[in-house]
Amino acid sequence: MKNLKSELPIAAALVALGLGFALEHGAIEHGGGALWGLLLVILAAIIGVAFRIAHHAEVLAVRFGEPYGTLILTLAAVSVEVVILVVLLTGDPNPTLARDTVFSAVMFDINGILGLAAIVGGLKHGSAKYNVDSANSFIAMLIVALGIGMFIPDFVPGEKWQIYSVFSIGIMAVMYMGFLRLQTVEHRTFFEYSSETDKEVHDEAHSPNALHIGIMIGAIVLVGLLSEILSVLLDAGLAGSGLPKSIPAVLVALISASPEILTALKAAQQDRMQTTINIALGASLATVLLTLPVIEAIALFNGERIVMALTPVQGGMLLLTFVTVMNNLHDGETNAIEGISHFALFAAFIALVTMGLI
Secondary structure, eight states: OHHHHHTHHHHHHHHHHHHHHHHHHHHHHHOHHHHHHHHHHHHHHHHHHHHHHHHHHHHHHHHHOTTHHHHHHHHHHHHHHHHHHHHHHTSSOOTTHHHHHHHHHHIIIIIIIHHHHHHHHHHHHSSEEOOHHHHHHHHHHHHHHHIIIIIGGGGSOGGGHHHHHHHHHHHHHHHHHHHHHHHHTTTGGGGOOOOTTOOOOOOOTTSOHHHHHHHHHHHHHHHHHHHHHHHHHHHHHHTTTOOOTTHHHHHHHHHHHHHHHHHHHHHHHTTOHHHHHHHHHHHHHHIIIIIHHHHHHHHHHHTOOOOOSOOHHHHHHHHHHHHHHHHHTTSSEEOHHHHHHHHHHHHHHHHHHHTTOO
């Protein structure tokens, strides 16, 4: 009974799905409060389901331990992100949606999650320690992945984009499979750090792994169905509204990052900064190496190039972010001052979004 009650967000999301299908056309016709009210209900339902997906991933994470734990968490979050993104791409044409989503996800993961967690952990524990080899490994892979996927495309001529897309898909698959192997086998110790204050997340000991996996898969499908309604409502709401065009991308990043933020903050409070590092940087890497190939594959299938090259503002924000993260994550310790520097960049990202510059 307790386990059933904990799945109320999924039940509520099923109700919201029914309401969405029933009221979608009426809300679009009336517009205004009816449209945005239904949109908020659907968005809340998706976030609620995302939290349940993260919970089941977290239970599996505890059982499998590091680095498999945060790997499961990040893959679950990225799966939600990819599903929503693919559905939104079937709506009104938005050639920059994929680029803006990946960029927003990196801002949320590195500057948002890492910044808040470092502040929380620093204020409670002073300096929080982690394995510096993990940060170096993540950053090295992230710089190359973002360079291949989002910097170089700016210099690829229109008649050659298909060739480069095929190369991009292949090399990112090789990078992710290679990193996955090294993270879980040869260099597994890079992503582990033990301390006397480590605490385990509550584990539902009597529930089988297959149950958690089954609920996760079903919940991801539910997110896809809800995203269909969200896409239609967003297109109608943003049409002629004057709101920033990057709002859908930011919403996708927010949905996937919300559960990770809470998990990372909980880990920081418990002085488990290694888990926070794995979540923040691991989610960013998984977003780039898994989302971009899927989007590129869709573009190849449709025969229509999508815009992956960063704008000057986005490129500048990424440059500042990586200069900051390389400076902060070089000694195996974080503190609140380093957290503030990341959070300031996150605040700048939000400000640029509200001004329509991203």
